[in-house]
Amino acid sequence: MQSKNMNGLHLGIIMDGNGRWAERRGLSRSRGHEAGVRAIRPVVEAAAASGIGTLTLYAFSSDNWRRPAAEVAALMGLLRSYLGREVDAFREAGVRLSLIGRRDRLPAGIVRRIAAAEAATADGAALHLRIAFDYSAREAILAAARLADFATDRDAFARLVAGDEAPDLDLLLRTGGEKRLSDFLLWESAYAELVFTDRLWPDFGEGDLAGALAEFHGRNRRFGGLSPSAQAA
Numbered sequence: 001m002q003s004k005n006m007n008g009l010h011l012g013i014i015m016d017g018n019g020r021w022a023e024r025r026g027l028s029r030s031r032g033h034e035a036g037v038r039a040i041r042p043v044v045e046a047a048a049a050s051g052i053g054t055l056t057l058y059a060f061s062s063d064n065w066r067r068p069a070a071e072v073a074a075l076m077g078l079l080r081s082y083l084g085r086e087v088d089a090f091r092e093a094g095v096r097l098s099l100i101g102r103r104d105r106l107p108a109g110i111v112r113r114i115a116a117a118e119a120a121t122a123d124g125a126a127l128h129l130r131i132a133f134d135y136s137a138r139e140a141i142l143a144a145a146r147l148a149d150f151a152t153d154r155d156a157f158a159r160l161v162a163g164d165e166a167p168d169l170d171l172l173l174r175t176g177g178e179k180r181l182s183d184f185l186l187w188e189s190a191y192a193e194l195v196f197t198d199r200l201w202p203d204f205g206e207g208d209l210a211g212a213l214a215e216f217h218g219r220n221r222r223f224g225g226l227s228p229s230a231q232a233a
């Protein structure tokens with residue numbers, strides 16, 4: 001089975017390393033998150049130009065509520081300002097924005113901004129940018145299981161987990177040096193190519209994205225079958 005993503009690749013990025021980036025500079029972790037937000041725009045622009053149809057950015061995991069209250073508050077503030085600031089640019093660039101994850105624990109003002117940003121960018125066709133915020137893949141799978149019944153087949157279950165577009169992940173990239181998934185898109189990653197880089201997220205740029213994509217395009221994806229050359233032999 002080939003990738004189901006008809007509108008370009010699905011790239012997922014675990015944007016990790018903001019805190020270490022700040023600590024190395026003697027700055028507060030919140031400053032690292034601010035630098036992390038600044039790193040997003042060039043990557044989004046490069047993604048749209050690189051054959052990526054869907055870009056899912058992991059910004060806040062459901063386990064990140066364990067961080068100190070001041071850091072969580074700083075992250076909420078950054079999401080709020082990001083949503084307010086970027087919508088016009090997204091509309092101009094044809095970027096459709098969605099948030100995945102829980103909304104019931106977010107401040108009401110942010111929830112309203114999310115809905116407004118999603119509505120304002122709904123027609124964007126150049127790139128689907130999904131921000132995972134208060135997101136847990138295991139929660140998403142559990143929620144799907146609650147909706148499923150014995151007749152639910154794998155494709156239908158995938159839609160319950162991931163939404164109607166059910167985009168399987170083609171490439172999962174994690175910055176910051178850790179080699180784990182930290183509860184990100186577990187179902188969708190079944191055949192994702194994994195790329196881990198030591199680059200801290202605030203330092204990640206277009207060149208790093210190009211490198212990761214080159215590595216991806218050099219991989220031999222078999223989906224359990226044989227590569228075309230072995231098939232012919």
Ligand code: IPE
Pocket residue numbers: 015016017018019020021059060061064075176
């Ligand atoms: C990723 O950076 C952003 C969030 C998880 C919110 P970190 O804050 O995890 O940065 P490190 O891993 O401590 O460097």
Ligand code: IPE
Pocket residue numbers: 014015016058059060061064178180182
């Ligand atoms: C994963 O990073 C979540 C995000 C990048 C948003 P963490 O820094 O929270 O992950 P762990 O704790 O190192 O696994």
Ligand code: MG
Pocket residue numbers: 016017176
């Ligand atoms: Mg981290």
